[in-house]
Amino acid sequence: MPLSIATWNINSVRLRLPLVESFLDDYAPDVLCLQETKCPDDKFPFDALRKKGYEAIEVNGQKGYHGVATLSRRPLQLVEKREYCAKGDCRHLSVIVDGGNKRILLHNFYVPAGGDEPDPDINPKFRHKLDFLEEMQGVHAEDDRADAAVLVGDLNIAPLETDVWSHKQLLKVVSHTPVETETLEKLRVGNGWADLMRTAIPPEDKLYTWWSYRARDWNASDRGRRLDHIWGSPSLVPHLTGMDVLRHARGWERPSDHVPVIARFDFS
DNA sequence: ATGGTAGTAGAACTA
Numbered sequence: 001m002p003l004s005i006a007t008w009n010i011n012s013v014r015l016r017l018p019l020v021e022s023f024l025d026d027y028a029p030d031v032l033c034l035q036e037t038k039c040p041d042d043k044f045p046f047d048a049l050r051k052k053g054y055e056a057i058e059v060n061g062q063k064g065y066h067g068v069a070t071l072s073r074r075p076l077q078l079v080e081k082r083e084y085c086a087k088g089d090c091r092h093l094s095v096i097v098d099g100g101n102k103r104i105l106l107h108n109f110y111v112p113a114g115g116d117e118p119d120p121d122i123n124p125k126f127r128h129k130l131d132f133l134e135e136m137q138g139v140h141a142e143d144d145r146a147d148a149a150v151l152v153g154d155l156n157i158a159p160l161e162t163d164v165w166s167h168k169q170l171l172k173v174v175s176h177t178p179v180e181t182e183t184l185e186k187l188r189v190g191n192g193w194a195d196l197m198r199t200a201i202p203p204e205d206k207l208y209t210w211w212s213y214r215a216r217d218w219n220a221s222d223r224g225r226r227l228d229h230i231w232g233s234p235s236l237v238p239h240l241t242g243m244d245v246l247r248h249a250r251g252w253e254r255p256s257d258h259v260p261v262i263a264r265f266d267f268s
Numbered sequence: 269a270t271g272g273t274a275g276t277a278g279a280a281c282t283a
Contacts, residue, residue, distance in 0.1 A: 011283085012275055036283085038276065064276050065283095113283050125282090156283090213273040213283090257274075257283085 001100035002241070003074075003265045004029040007152035007228055009110070009210075009258035013037040013069065017045050019252060024052045027244075029262050030073050031097055033108040035154045037067035044069065060090040068093045068108045068153070079105065079145065084135050085128055096146055102267050105146035107139060109153035118177045126174065129156070133183050141192035141233040148233040151193060154258060155229050157184045160198070162206050163226035175225055193231035196263055200243030210258045211250050218250055230263045239265045 006029035010016050013034055024032065032054070037044070039061045046057055049071055056076035061067035067090050070076065079094040091110040096103050112132050115125030143149050159181045161167040170176035188195060201207055208224025215221050230243070242264035249259040 015275070036275090065281085115282090214271075216272080254274095 001267050003031075003097070003099045003102075003104070003267065004262055005031045005033070005097075005104075005106065005150055005152065005230070005265075006260050006262040007033045007035070007108070007154075007230060008260040009035040009154040009228060009256060011036045011038070011256040011258070013039050013067075014043065014045060016254065016256060017048060019255070021048065021052060023249070023260060024049075024054065027246075027260070027262060028053075028073075031076075031106065032071050032260075033093075033106070033152050034069045034071075035067075035108070035110040035258075037061050037069050038064060039067055039069075058093055058095055060093040062088075062090045066090050066110055068110050070095050070106065070108050072097060074098050084132050087128070091132075099265075099267060102148060103146045105143050105149040107149070107151040107153070109136075109151065109155060111136075111153070111155045111157070113156045114174045114180075116174060118172060118174045118179070129174075130179070130183065133180075133187055136187055137191065139191060141194070141231070148236050150196075150233075150236070150263070151231040152229065152261075152263075154227055155184065156227050157181060158225040158227055159184050159188075160203055160226070162203060163208070165206075165208070165223040165225070170225075175227060188231060192234065194234050194237055196230045196232045196236070196240055197226070197243055197245070197261065199237055200240060200263075201245070207245065208247075209245060209261055213257050228258055228261055230261060232263075236265060239267055241266045 114129035
């Protein structure tokens with residue numbers, strides 16, 4: 001039985017609802033995890049997305065900022081909406097996806113961006129980002145509640161040298177500083193996660209999921225970063241059949257600055 | 269070195 005899981009920082013689900021709808025029409029992932037929905041739960045476009053066949057929807061949203069949502073064509077069971085750093089931010093949602101013969105625990109994360117200055121002593125946003133990562137230590141790839149686990153989302157860190165357009169030029173830029181990349185990799189490995197995007201796409205290859213809105217020509221300058229991630233239990237690796245990073249989505253009309261990533265599994 | 273754009277708002281924040 002195939003199972004596909006997509007992740008996409010949508011940067012306002014209401015403004016970009018037509019983009020989400022056409023993405024679901026064209027790619028039809030079984031599950032879609034959205035971040036930066038910027039939408040209170042009572043204003044979430046449930047009806048429009050259910051019409052597309054995504055009957056199971058779980059949201060954790062707030063007004064104006066942040067917010068995550070997980071939609072599925074298969075039954076979902078809500079596990080947790082965990083509040084990190086006691087700030088009242090809506091940045092996490094976990095569900096169990098019925099994958100046929102496998103039950104998958106699926107975490108959807110939106111990690112704080114961290115501001116501009118990569119010094120936790122003078123920048124509270126960077127401190128918050130590091131604290132958030134510290135709290136993620138408890139999120140393990142092995143979990144008794146399911147057969148396997150997947151963690152997706154905008155983690156706002158590009159860990160590998162090939163995850164940014166220029167390793168040297170970004171060493172002091174938030175998202176690629178050593179404290180961030182080392183903390184994220186330790187967190188991933190220490191909690192038993194496999195980097196499924198890099199399992200499918202060789203770590204030597206440049207790979208980006210985000211291009212700034214501020215570039216004159218995002219495609220020509222190609223100053224991208226891999227900020228969005230799909231991790232999984234090591235037991236899932238033999239079942240991974242594909243990984244699509246929809247670079248061309250950055251060129252859609254009124255695009256998000258992030259593009260969708262889709263992981264495909266087969267459990268037959 | 270700076271400023272560049274986008275979204276939610278309806279000023280100033282976040283990214």
